[in-house]
Amino acid sequence: MKLRLNIEELNDDFFEDTRLLGIIAPLKNYQFCWQLNSLLGFDFRLNNDYEIPLRRKDRTYHFSIYQSQEANSFLSHYLYHNHCDGEYLLPEFKHMDFLWLMKGDLVDDDKCNWIRQAIKSIAGVQLVAELTNEQIKTKGNMVF
Template sequence: MTILKLKLDQDQLVEDFFESTHLIGIASSARDYQLCWHINRHLHTNFRVNNTLEITLTKKTRSFHFPVLEFHEPTNSVAHYFYNNHCQAEFLLPELKQIHFLWMIKGDYYQPDDVKKLLEELRRVPLVQLVSLLDIREVRNKMNLIF
């Protein structure tokens, strides 16, 4: 009897997951629920915690849990995900320690001008200190964002 071993092609997984995505970095000293309340109110979104998407990283003997909030636009096939980038003293993306939250837009509806407009609106949201469009190709720990 031959045992077939299947190997997951992580590069292909990453490429597929991040196809048609935009990633925004946000700096804010607020808690995720406080900031999302303001974002929901000012940008007419509806971010809600989805416990099934929570990302758990284990380092040494400790586990760190990074909540993910989500919002799906009702009129098109765009999904928005809002990640915490830190949990206690650990980071989901350690290369971006100055970024507290990540907002990922998945779907091919948003064009660069739409994202630019969203960034401008996000900068006006109370409790937001910094907003930056991130280049996903430069993120080293992309696998940590895949749920």
């Protein structure tokens, strides 16, 4: 008997009850995280356990993930850098510099909108847009 892993199902499970924001902000990872932490009260830190290696054109590209855990909650915030040496984690969103995934607990519209507005207030941020699961063609690239 052969067992077959259903990747599509795994991806759907990973993204169940998540919210995803796309951010255009031509800033360095650490500069953006510093601003999120100091101005908005998050605690984003690089999580080396979740780095995503993608193999393209005979080369491996490493996409870093920063994580901030909310106190007294299961909610985690993950900030992905969408670019690495001319390659993209989500090629369908090449114009997005960062992807902000909220996962682990329900995020209602009010909270999501507050986060969007707060990010927009940071110098250098040009756009913050919520992305739907249907818009993401290569969502498996974000699964860690």
